[in-house]
Amino acid sequence: MKTRKILSLILKSLLLILGVIIVAVIIRTVTFPDAQPYFEKCKVSDSDFIPLNDVRLQHFRTAIQIPTVCTSIDNCNFTAILQLHDHIQESFPLIHSSNFIQRILFANYTLLYRVEGTNSTLPPYMLVSHLDVVPAKAAEWQVDPFSATVKEGYIFGRGTLDVKQTLFGMMEALEFRLAKGQRPIRTFYMAMGHDEEVSGLRGAKAVANYFSSRGITLDFISDEGMVVADGILPGMQTPVALIGIAEKGMATFEFSVSVTPGHASMPAGETSIGILSKAMVSLEQNPHENFFGKGPERLLLEYVVNKMTLPHRVLMANLWLFGPLIARAFALKPNTNAIIRTTTALTMFNAGVKWNVISSTAKAVVNHRIHPLQSVADVLKIDKKIIQDDRVKVKILSAYEPSPISPTDSDGYRILHQSIYQIFEVPVAPALFIASSDSKHFVKLSKNIYRFAPSFLNSAELKGIHGNNEKIKIKNYEQTINFYYHLMINAEKSANLKSAFDKGHQDL
Ligand SMILES: [Zn+2]
Known part of the structure; x- marks a missing residue:
């Protein structure tokens, strides 16, 4: 009788706890606040809407037709890059004749424009794009990748999404403002690297040095990166614009094992191949945190x-x-x-020279993409701990640290959020950018670095970036121009933005 009473008491308590948990889950689900502020949308009927007329479309198509391909830092189509410089100059006469706009050249091919605002007390910001593109395998495309074919509501071509649309988008927006007689109030820069796709080590790096040698810091930096994702994020009922607030680092390690060589007829214990294989299997089976x-x-x-x-x-x-x-x-x-997490990819494995000789050495290459909560040194330490074998030596082939995480309560973030909402009317959210951009060279210039290109893409269109049939919707290119226009305007009157953002945010 007593045990029965105790059991029923336990059961009742468990049910009570379960009930409380269910109620808590329901309350939290229905009361979690909406963190999205709302702004007035940019409309085609607005007096300052920038239409994509034939002239603007032709500017962009010509830019796509210039094959500014880079395959390595020494192997870029430099003639095409200079041709693109000329095309930029011809397309935007007001930008190039304004006495408050300076055009600076770095490493012969990278461009930086400095637009001096009328109010020198406002801290400057920078918009980043790049001139180069990755190669395209013409045989695998529906159209010539450098034809800028207009078809089915799209402009096809290498560079339509990565990233000549931001390059020409920002220039069209500025040219439009100048044509309206609007001189920008706030100073800003537009950086256009020539070697972003192959490291940015000459272009963006030189631009970064220019700023640091002059002691200039930037209030915020807006670079390419994430996009308006349409049907990509699981569970979302609407498209969502993602602003990259950090990007992953990278480390490429070479692991090697050396043993005394020997004849295959008299194997002595473990071989270099065996030891290294075991180490590589451990790395693959033990992912980082x-x-x-x-x-x-x-x-x-x-x-x-x-x-x-x-x-x-x-x-x-x-x-x-x-x-x-x-x-x-x-x-x-x-x-x-x-x-x-920090990912681990085994990318190369080499050993052996002859079928009957026990190889003295074996080498393998592992590529890590580093999570922003870790460093190159952490990753190296963890790998060694996983392998736990002193016979396996490691050498760093190349590495760079993940970026710091930029805040979401800065003016720069709010300006971007506002501009995105005005153009696309979709929720906006911060995210981790898992690829890399020129902004990795700019981390010392600003703590507010945001990686976002105003491209509205579904997952099929997203595959065009660095893939086949890269294409931008004609309407999306028009949105891109207007996005940069709003960004420039919003950057000049950001003082009262804070309150719009304060209402909704709550920690999970
Ligand atoms: Zn790019």
């Missing part, structure tokens, strides 16, 4: 949780309960796994 809930993805969820489908909203608004489950789910898919 899962940082879900500690990195930029947490902020992303805070900003979009209200725009998710109900099942996603229940899960994401209750990380206190479902966090470990979601962390595991993120780790299962390569694209979400890349967001939450």
Whole structure:
């Protein structure tokens, strides 16, 4: 009788706890605030709307037709890059004849424009784009990649998304302002590297040195990076604009093992191939730490949780309960796994010269993309710990640190958010950029670096970047021009933006 009473008491308590948890989950799901501020949308009927007329379209198409391909730092089509310089100069006569705009050349091919504002007390900002493109395999395209064919509502061509649309978008916007007699109030720069696709080590690096040698810092930097993702983020009911607030670092390590060579007829214990293989298998089977809930993805969820489908909203608004489950789910898919940890990719393995000789050395190359909560040194240390074998030597072939995480409560972030919303009317959220851009050279110039290009893309269109049939919707190119126009205008009157953002944000 007594045991029965105790059991029923335990059962009742468990049910009570479960009930409390369910109520807490429901309350949190329905009361989690909307972190999105709203702004007036940019309309075609606005007196300052910039239409994509034939002249502007032709400027852009000609830019696409100039094949500014870079395959390595020494192997760029430099003639084409100079041709693009000329085309920029011819397309924007007001920019090039204004006495408050300075055009500066770096490493012969990289351009920096300095637009001096009328109010020198406002801190300057910088817009970043680049002149070069990656190669295109013409045989795999529907159209010639450098024809700038206009078809089915798109402009096709290498560089239409990466990233001549931002280059010409910002220039058209500025030229338009000048034609209207608007001199910018706030000083800003426009940087256009010539070797972004192959490291930025000559172009962007020289631009960075220019600023640091003069002691100039920037209030914020807007570079290419993430996009307006249409149907890409699972659980979202609407497209969402993602601003990259950090980018991953990279480290390429070479692991090697050396043993005394010998004849295959008398193998003595372990071979270099055996030792190294074991080490590589350990690296592959022991992924680095899962940082879900500690990195930029947490902020992303805070900003979009209200725009998710109900099942996603229940899960994401209750990380206190479902966090470990979601962390595991993120780790299962390569694209979400890349967001939450430093990834490990075994990319090369070489050993042996002859079938009957025990190879004295074996070498393997591992490429890591480093999460912003780790450093190159951390990754090296962890790899050594996983391998736990002193016979495996490691050499750093190349490496750069992940970027710092830029804040979402800065003026620069708010200006970008506002401009994106005005053009696209979609939720905006911070995120981790898993690729890299020229902005890695600018981390000392500003703590507010945001990686976003105003491209509205579904997953098929996204594949065109560095892939085949890269194309931009004609309408999206028009949006790009107007986005930069709004960005420039908003940057000049950002003082009262803060209150619009203060209302909604809450930590998950
Ligand atoms: Zn690019």
